[in-house]
Amino acid sequence: MKKKVLILGSTGSIGTAALEVIANDPGSFEVYGLACRNNVDLLNEQIARFKPAGVCVFDEYQKDRVAAGRARIYTGIEGMKEMIRSDVDTVVNxxxxxxxxxxxxxxxxxxxxxxxxxxxxxxxxxxxxxxxVAEMGSALIPVDSEHSAIYQLLEGLPMKELRSIIITASGGPFRKHTKKALEKVNLEEAMNHPTWKMGQKITLDSATLMNKGLEVIEARWLFDLEPSRIKVLIHPESILHGIVELADNSLLAYMASPDMKIPIAYALNEKKRLPLPFAPLDLERVSKLTFYPPDRRRFPSVQLAYEALAAGDSALVVFNVSNEAAVQAFIDGKIKFTDIPGIVADAIEKHPAEPVVNDLETINLIASWTKEAAMHKITDIIGRK
Ligand SMILES: NC(=O)c1ccc[n+]([C@@H]2O[C@H](COP(=O)([O-])OP(=O)(O)OC[C@H]3O[C@@H](n4cnc5c(N)ncnc54)[C@H](OP(=O)(O)O)[C@@H]3O)[C@@H](O)[C@H]2O)c1
Structure with a gap:
Protein backbone atom coordinates (compact mmCIF):
# COMPACT_ATOMS: atom_id res chain seq x y z
CA MET A 1 0.00 0.00 0.00
CA LYS A 2 1.25 3.44 -0.91
CA LYS A 3 1.80 5.89 1.94
CA LYS A 4 -0.50 8.91 1.69
CA VAL A 5 1.60 12.00 2.30
CA LEU A 6 0.46 15.52 3.19
CA ILE A 7 3.07 18.24 2.64
CA LEU A 8 2.56 21.50 4.54
CA GLY A 9 4.77 24.10 2.86
CA SER A 10 4.95 22.20 -0.45
CA THR A 11 6.25 25.17 -2.46
CA GLY A 12 9.22 25.83 -0.17
CA SER A 13 12.73 24.46 -0.04
CA ILE A 14 11.89 21.39 2.11
CA GLY A 15 8.47 20.93 0.49
CA THR A 16 9.86 20.76 -3.06
CA ALA A 17 12.69 18.46 -1.91
CA ALA A 18 10.08 16.16 -0.30
CA LEU A 19 8.16 16.07 -3.58
CA GLU A 20 11.38 15.12 -5.41
CA VAL A 21 11.91 12.24 -2.98
CA ILE A 22 8.32 11.11 -3.58
CA ALA A 23 8.60 11.46 -7.37
CA ASN A 24 11.69 9.26 -7.21
CA ASP A 25 9.69 6.44 -5.60
CA PRO A 26 6.13 6.58 -7.00
CA GLY A 27 5.47 2.97 -5.99
CA SER A 28 5.78 3.83 -2.28
CA PHE A 29 4.07 7.20 -1.95
CA GLU A 30 0.97 9.05 -2.99
CA VAL A 31 0.75 12.83 -2.55
CA TYR A 32 -2.50 13.17 -0.67
CA GLY A 33 -2.39 16.87 0.14
CA LEU A 34 -0.41 20.07 -0.43
CA ALA A 35 -0.43 23.40 1.41
CA CYS A 36 1.28 26.73 0.78
CA ARG A 37 0.81 30.46 1.22
CA ASN A 38 1.77 32.74 -1.70
CA ASN A 39 3.26 30.69 -4.51
CA VAL A 40 -0.01 29.53 -6.07
CA ASP A 41 1.59 29.22 -9.54
CA LEU A 42 3.97 26.55 -8.27
CA LEU A 43 1.15 24.95 -6.25
CA ASN A 44 -0.88 24.66 -9.48
CA GLU A 45 2.06 22.94 -11.20
CA GLN A 46 2.31 20.54 -8.24
CA ILE A 47 -1.43 19.82 -8.38
CA ALA A 48 -1.21 19.05 -12.12
CA ARG A 49 1.74 16.72 -11.56
CA PHE A 50 0.83 14.91 -8.31
CA LYS A 51 -2.99 15.09 -8.41
CA PRO A 52 -3.59 15.36 -4.64
CA ALA A 53 -7.00 14.81 -3.04
CA GLY A 54 -6.77 18.10 -1.12
CA VAL A 55 -4.94 21.44 -1.28
CA CYS A 56 -4.79 24.30 1.17
CA VAL A 57 -3.90 27.95 0.68
CA PHE A 58 -3.44 30.00 3.80
CA ASP A 59 -5.31 33.11 2.66
CA GLU A 60 -8.94 32.88 1.59
CA TYR A 61 -8.43 35.43 -1.23
CA GLN A 62 -5.98 33.07 -3.00
CA LYS A 63 -8.62 30.35 -3.33
CA ASP A 64 -9.84 31.49 -6.76
CA ARG A 65 -6.34 31.23 -8.23
CA VAL A 66 -6.02 27.54 -7.35
CA ALA A 67 -6.45 25.19 -10.33
CA ALA A 68 -7.69 22.45 -8.05
CA GLY A 69 -8.87 19.86 -10.58
CA ARG A 70 -10.41 17.05 -8.55
CA ALA A 71 -8.81 18.30 -5.31
CA ARG A 72 -10.87 19.73 -2.48
CA ILE A 73 -9.70 23.22 -1.50
CA TYR A 74 -9.08 24.18 2.14
CA THR A 75 -7.94 27.49 3.62
CA GLY A 76 -6.12 28.77 6.68
CA ILE A 77 -4.71 26.98 9.67
CA GLU A 78 -8.05 25.21 10.20
CA GLY A 79 -7.86 23.95 6.62
CA MET A 80 -4.41 22.48 7.26
CA LYS A 81 -5.67 20.83 10.46
CA GLU A 82 -8.66 19.38 8.65
CA MET A 83 -6.36 17.89 6.04
CA ILE A 84 -4.22 16.38 8.81
CA ARG A 85 -7.34 14.76 10.28
CA SER A 86 -8.27 13.25 6.89
CA ASP A 87 -7.09 9.95 5.49
CA VAL A 88 -3.32 10.73 5.43
CA ASP A 89 -0.56 8.50 6.82
CA THR A 90 2.38 10.92 6.93
CA VAL A 91 2.51 14.66 7.49
CA VAL A 92 5.58 16.60 6.38
CA ASN A 93 5.58 19.83 8.37
CA VAL A 133 4.10 11.87 21.58
CA ALA A 134 4.43 9.71 24.71
CA GLU A 135 0.67 9.68 25.32
CA MET A 136 -0.38 8.95 21.74
CA GLY A 137 2.56 6.73 20.80
CA SER A 138 2.92 8.68 17.54
CA ALA A 139 6.06 8.69 15.39
CA LEU A 140 7.91 12.01 15.23
CA ILE A 141 10.94 11.78 12.94
CA PRO A 142 13.09 14.89 12.67
CA VAL A 143 13.99 16.24 9.23
CA ASP A 144 16.53 18.84 10.36
CA SER A 145 19.82 17.34 9.14
CA GLU A 146 21.64 17.58 12.49
CA HIS A 147 18.72 16.07 14.41
CA SER A 148 18.20 13.36 11.82
CA ALA A 149 21.91 12.55 12.25
CA ILE A 150 21.66 12.34 16.05
CA TYR A 151 18.37 10.43 15.84
CA GLN A 152 20.05 7.83 13.62
CA LEU A 153 23.15 7.64 15.84
CA LEU A 154 21.01 7.11 18.93
CA GLU A 155 18.95 4.28 17.39
CA GLY A 156 19.61 1.22 19.53
CA LEU A 157 22.15 3.00 21.74
CA PRO A 158 21.59 2.45 25.49
CA MET A 159 21.01 5.95 26.93
CA LYS A 160 23.36 5.21 29.84
CA GLU A 161 26.24 5.00 27.32
CA LEU A 162 25.51 8.49 26.00
CA ARG A 163 27.49 11.36 27.46
CA SER A 164 26.53 14.22 25.15
CA ILE A 165 25.64 15.17 21.60
CA ILE A 166 27.32 17.63 19.25
CA ILE A 167 25.43 19.38 16.47
CA THR A 168 27.42 21.15 13.79
CA ALA A 169 26.89 24.51 12.09
CA SER A 170 28.38 25.77 8.85
CA GLY A 171 28.99 29.14 10.49
CA GLY A 172 27.00 30.91 7.75
CA PRO A 173 28.21 33.47 5.23
CA PHE A 174 29.76 35.76 7.86
CA ARG A 175 31.81 33.33 9.91
CA LYS A 176 35.00 35.29 9.11
CA HIS A 177 33.47 38.77 9.50
CA THR A 178 34.68 41.08 12.25
CA LYS A 179 32.11 42.53 14.65
CA LYS A 180 32.36 45.84 12.84
CA ALA A 181 31.89 44.28 9.41
CA LEU A 182 28.80 42.42 10.67
CA GLU A 183 27.10 45.77 11.39
CA LYS A 184 27.14 46.64 7.68
CA VAL A 185 25.90 43.41 6.10
CA ASN A 186 22.77 43.64 3.96
CA LEU A 187 19.92 41.24 3.18
CA GLU A 188 21.41 40.02 -0.09
CA GLU A 189 24.72 39.13 1.59
CA ALA A 190 22.93 37.45 4.49
CA MET A 191 20.93 35.32 2.02
CA ASN A 192 24.11 33.96 0.44
CA HIS A 193 24.56 30.75 2.46
CA PRO A 194 27.82 28.92 1.69
CA THR A 195 26.59 25.29 1.77
CA TRP A 196 22.77 25.00 1.97
CA LYS A 197 20.02 26.36 -0.31
CA MET A 198 17.08 27.07 1.99
CA GLY A 199 14.09 29.36 2.59
CA GLN A 200 14.56 33.00 3.62
CA LYS A 201 13.90 32.70 7.36
CA ILE A 202 16.24 29.75 8.02
CA THR A 203 18.94 31.26 5.78
CA LEU A 204 18.91 34.48 7.82
CA ASP A 205 18.80 32.45 11.05
CA SER A 206 21.87 30.58 9.83
CA ALA A 207 23.69 33.86 9.23
CA THR A 208 23.06 35.05 12.82
CA LEU A 209 23.57 31.48 14.19
CA MET A 210 20.09 31.89 15.69
CA ASN A 211 19.29 28.71 13.73
CA LYS A 212 21.81 26.81 15.86
CA GLY A 213 20.24 28.29 18.98
CA LEU A 214 16.83 27.06 17.80
CA GLU A 215 18.39 23.66 17.09
CA VAL A 216 19.91 23.37 20.58
CA ILE A 217 16.42 23.89 22.00
CA GLU A 218 14.94 21.49 19.41
CA ALA A 219 17.48 18.83 20.50
CA ARG A 220 16.71 19.42 24.18
CA TRP A 221 13.09 18.36 23.62
CA LEU A 222 13.61 15.80 20.89
CA PHE A 223 16.21 13.78 22.78
CA ASP A 224 15.21 14.76 26.34
CA LEU A 225 18.72 15.96 27.24
CA GLU A 226 19.83 18.57 29.73
CA PRO A 227 21.22 21.58 27.84
CA SER A 228 24.73 20.98 29.22
CA ARG A 229 24.83 17.71 27.23
CA ILE A 230 24.14 19.48 23.93
CA LYS A 231 27.16 21.09 22.26
CA VAL A 232 27.69 23.09 19.09
CA LEU A 233 30.71 23.07 16.78
CA ILE A 234 31.32 25.16 13.70
CA HIS A 235 32.09 22.86 10.77
CA PRO A 236 32.23 24.92 7.56
CA GLU A 237 32.22 21.91 5.18
CA SER A 238 28.72 20.80 6.37
CA ILE A 239 29.57 17.11 5.87
CA LEU A 240 29.46 15.86 9.44
CA HIS A 241 26.03 16.75 10.79
CA GLY A 242 25.91 15.19 14.22
CA ILE A 243 28.18 13.43 16.72
CA VAL A 244 27.42 11.46 19.87
CA GLU A 245 30.01 11.32 22.65
CA LEU A 246 29.95 8.03 24.53
CA ALA A 247 30.84 6.95 28.04
CA ASP A 248 34.13 5.36 26.95
CA ASN A 249 35.31 8.64 25.33
CA SER A 250 34.62 7.36 21.82
CA LEU A 251 32.60 9.39 19.30
CA LEU A 252 30.12 8.22 16.67
CA ALA A 253 29.58 10.64 13.82
CA TYR A 254 27.12 10.86 10.93
CA MET A 255 28.33 12.14 7.55
CA ALA A 256 26.37 12.97 4.40
CA SER A 257 26.39 15.49 1.57
CA PRO A 258 24.55 18.68 2.51
CA ASP A 259 21.36 17.62 0.72
CA MET A 260 18.07 17.72 2.61
CA LYS A 261 16.64 14.92 0.45
CA ILE A 262 18.66 12.48 2.58
CA PRO A 263 17.01 13.24 5.96
CA ILE A 264 13.64 13.80 4.22
CA ALA A 265 13.81 10.34 2.61
CA TYR A 266 14.84 8.76 5.93
CA ALA A 267 11.79 10.32 7.62
CA LEU A 268 9.35 9.54 4.79
CA ASN A 269 10.56 5.93 4.65
CA GLU A 270 10.16 5.71 8.44
CA LYS A 271 13.79 5.03 9.31
CA LYS A 272 14.68 2.99 6.23
CA ARG A 273 17.59 4.03 4.00
CA LEU A 274 16.76 3.56 0.32
CA PRO A 275 18.81 4.48 -2.80
CA LEU A 276 18.66 8.16 -3.84
CA PRO A 277 19.49 9.28 -7.38
CA PHE A 278 22.52 11.49 -6.86
CA ALA A 279 26.28 11.10 -6.53
CA PRO A 280 27.52 9.62 -3.24
CA LEU A 281 29.64 11.67 -0.89
CA ASP A 282 33.23 11.70 -2.18
CA LEU A 283 35.53 12.17 0.82
CA GLU A 284 38.61 12.40 -1.42
CA ARG A 285 37.13 15.55 -2.95
CA VAL A 286 36.12 16.95 0.45
CA SER A 287 39.69 16.14 1.62
CA LYS A 288 39.53 17.95 4.96
CA LEU A 289 36.99 18.47 7.71
CA THR A 290 37.46 21.32 10.20
CA PHE A 291 35.83 22.10 13.55
CA TYR A 292 35.96 24.99 15.99
CA PRO A 293 33.71 26.47 18.67
CA PRO A 294 31.29 29.30 17.84
CA ASP A 295 32.50 32.81 18.70
CA ARG A 296 30.06 34.02 21.36
CA ARG A 297 31.16 37.65 21.05
CA ARG A 298 30.40 38.04 17.35
CA PHE A 299 27.49 35.55 17.37
CA PRO A 300 25.69 35.69 20.75
CA SER A 301 22.64 33.74 19.50
CA VAL A 302 23.74 30.25 20.61
CA GLN A 303 24.51 31.49 24.10
CA LEU A 304 21.11 33.20 24.19
CA ALA A 305 19.45 29.85 23.49
CA TYR A 306 21.18 28.28 26.51
CA GLU A 307 20.10 31.28 28.61
CA ALA A 308 16.50 30.84 27.42
CA LEU A 309 16.65 27.13 28.29
CA ALA A 310 17.87 28.02 31.78
CA ALA A 311 15.10 30.61 32.19
CA GLY A 312 12.30 28.09 31.48
CA ASP A 313 9.59 27.27 28.96
CA SER A 314 8.19 30.79 28.52
CA ALA A 315 11.64 32.09 27.54
CA LEU A 316 11.76 29.55 24.70
CA VAL A 317 8.56 30.97 23.20
CA VAL A 318 10.00 34.46 23.63
CA PHE A 319 13.29 33.39 22.02
CA ASN A 320 11.50 32.15 18.90
CA VAL A 321 8.86 34.87 18.51
CA SER A 322 11.19 37.82 19.16
CA ASN A 323 13.64 36.37 16.65
CA GLU A 324 10.86 36.12 14.04
CA ALA A 325 9.93 39.76 14.63
CA ALA A 326 13.57 40.87 14.46
CA VAL A 327 14.26 38.88 11.28
CA GLN A 328 11.21 40.44 9.62
CA ALA A 329 12.39 43.92 10.66
CA PHE A 330 15.81 43.19 9.12
CA ILE A 331 14.14 41.96 5.89
CA ASP A 332 12.10 45.18 5.84
CA GLY A 333 15.30 47.24 6.14
CA LYS A 334 14.28 48.69 9.53
CA ILE A 335 17.17 47.39 11.65
CA LYS A 336 20.79 46.25 11.26
CA PHE A 337 21.77 42.59 11.13
CA THR A 338 23.55 42.99 14.48
CA ASP A 339 20.37 44.33 16.14
CA ILE A 340 18.70 40.90 15.87
CA PRO A 341 20.27 39.16 18.92
CA GLY A 342 19.83 42.33 21.00
CA ILE A 343 16.08 42.32 20.35
CA VAL A 344 15.85 38.67 21.42
CA ALA A 345 17.99 39.25 24.55
CA ASP A 346 15.87 42.26 25.54
CA ALA A 347 12.59 40.33 25.20
CA ILE A 348 13.91 37.37 27.21
CA GLU A 349 15.15 39.67 29.96
CA LYS A 350 11.88 41.62 30.26
CA HIS A 351 9.31 38.86 29.90
CA PRO A 352 7.31 37.52 32.87
CA ALA A 353 8.96 34.11 33.22
CA GLU A 354 6.98 30.88 33.57
CA PRO A 355 9.24 27.86 34.07
CA VAL A 356 6.66 25.31 32.90
CA VAL A 357 4.20 25.93 30.05
CA ASN A 358 1.83 23.07 29.38
CA ASP A 359 -0.88 24.47 27.13
CA LEU A 360 -1.28 26.16 23.78
CA GLU A 361 -3.32 29.07 25.16
CA THR A 362 -0.44 30.17 27.39
CA ILE A 363 1.99 29.83 24.49
CA ASN A 364 -0.26 32.08 22.38
CA LEU A 365 -0.44 34.67 25.18
CA ILE A 366 3.34 34.69 25.58
CA ALA A 367 3.73 34.96 21.81
CA SER A 368 1.40 38.02 21.68
CA TRP A 369 3.28 39.67 24.55
CA THR A 370 6.57 39.01 22.77
CA LYS A 371 5.43 40.44 19.43
CA GLU A 372 4.49 43.67 21.17
CA ALA A 373 7.70 43.82 23.22
CA ALA A 374 9.83 43.18 20.13
CA MET A 375 7.95 45.85 18.14
CA HIS A 376 8.62 48.34 20.97
CA LYS A 377 12.31 47.56 20.88
CA ILE A 378 12.40 47.77 17.07
CA THR A 379 10.65 51.18 17.19
CA ASP A 380 13.25 52.29 19.78
CA ILE A 381 16.08 51.20 17.50
CA ILE A 382 14.55 52.98 14.50
CA GLY A 383 14.11 56.14 16.64
CA ARG A 384 17.79 56.11 17.61
CA LYS A 385 18.98 55.98 13.97
N1 LIG B 1 15.37 24.55 3.92
C1 LIG B 1 16.12 23.71 4.58
O1 LIG B 1 17.13 23.21 4.09
C2 LIG B 1 15.78 23.36 6.02
C3 LIG B 1 16.62 22.53 6.74
C4 LIG B 1 16.26 22.16 8.03
C5 LIG B 1 15.09 22.64 8.60
N2 LIG B 1 14.30 23.47 7.87
C6 LIG B 1 13.07 23.99 8.48
O2 LIG B 1 11.96 23.66 7.64
C7 LIG B 1 10.96 24.69 7.72
C8 LIG B 1 10.69 25.19 6.32
O3 LIG B 1 11.87 25.77 5.80
P1 LIG B 1 12.04 26.09 4.25
O4 LIG B 1 13.46 26.51 4.09
O5 LIG B 1 11.54 24.97 3.43
O6 LIG B 1 11.09 27.36 4.11
P2 LIG B 1 10.59 28.07 2.78
O7 LIG B 1 11.44 27.69 1.62
O8 LIG B 1 10.44 29.51 3.10
O9 LIG B 1 9.15 27.42 2.53
C9 LIG B 1 8.09 27.62 3.40
C10 LIG B 1 6.85 26.94 2.86
O10 LIG B 1 5.77 27.16 3.76
C11 LIG B 1 4.72 27.85 3.07
N3 LIG B 1 4.07 28.75 4.03
C12 LIG B 1 4.58 29.83 4.64
N4 LIG B 1 3.68 30.35 5.50
C13 LIG B 1 2.57 29.58 5.38
C14 LIG B 1 1.29 29.64 5.96
N5 LIG B 1 0.95 30.59 6.84
N6 LIG B 1 0.38 28.69 5.59
C15 LIG B 1 0.68 27.73 4.69
N7 LIG B 1 1.88 27.64 4.09
C16 LIG B 1 2.80 28.56 4.45
C17 LIG B 1 5.38 28.56 1.94
O11 LIG B 1 4.42 28.86 0.93
P3 LIG B 1 4.69 29.95 -0.23
O12 LIG B 1 6.11 29.82 -0.66
O13 LIG B 1 3.74 29.49 -1.26
O14 LIG B 1 4.39 31.28 0.33
C18 LIG B 1 6.39 27.50 1.52
O15 LIG B 1 5.74 26.49 0.81
C19 LIG B 1 11.53 25.75 8.68
O16 LIG B 1 11.08 25.52 9.97
C20 LIG B 1 13.04 25.50 8.63
O17 LIG B 1 13.70 25.91 9.80
C21 LIG B 1 14.60 23.84 6.60
Missing part, protein backbone atom coordinates in the same frame (compact mmCIF):
# COMPACT_ATOMS: atom_id res chain seq x y z
CA UNK A 94 7.76 22.16 6.29
CA UNK A 95 6.14 25.42 7.38
CA UNK A 96 8.45 28.22 8.49
CA UNK A 97 8.18 29.64 12.03
CA UNK A 98 5.46 29.66 14.71
CA UNK A 99 2.66 28.89 12.26
CA UNK A 100 3.91 25.28 12.29
CA UNK A 101 3.10 24.64 15.95
CA UNK A 102 -0.63 23.83 15.73
CA UNK A 103 -0.26 21.49 12.72
CA UNK A 104 2.52 19.64 14.60
CA UNK A 105 0.28 19.14 17.61
CA UNK A 106 -2.67 18.09 15.41
CA UNK A 107 -0.56 15.52 13.55
CA UNK A 108 0.65 13.96 16.80
CA UNK A 109 -2.85 13.97 18.27
CA UNK A 110 -4.16 12.18 15.16
CA UNK A 111 -1.33 9.61 15.41
CA UNK A 112 0.03 10.45 11.96
CA UNK A 113 3.68 9.84 11.24
CA UNK A 114 5.19 13.32 11.50
CA UNK A 115 8.26 14.19 9.42
CA UNK A 116 9.12 17.39 11.25
CA UNK A 117 11.20 20.08 9.55
CA UNK A 118 9.47 22.94 11.42
CA UNK A 119 11.91 23.20 14.34
CA UNK A 120 10.03 26.22 15.72
CA UNK A 121 7.24 23.82 16.85
CA UNK A 122 9.60 22.08 19.23
CA UNK A 123 11.19 25.32 20.37
CA UNK A 124 7.85 26.81 21.38
CA UNK A 125 5.90 23.74 22.45
CA UNK A 126 8.55 21.14 23.22
CA UNK A 127 7.10 20.13 26.56
CA UNK A 128 3.57 19.70 25.15
CA UNK A 129 4.87 17.84 22.09
CA UNK A 130 7.00 15.42 24.16
CA UNK A 131 4.04 14.69 26.41
CA UNK A 132 1.67 14.13 23.48
Missing amino acids: ALPGSIGLEPTIEAIRCKKTLALANKESLVMGGRIIRGL
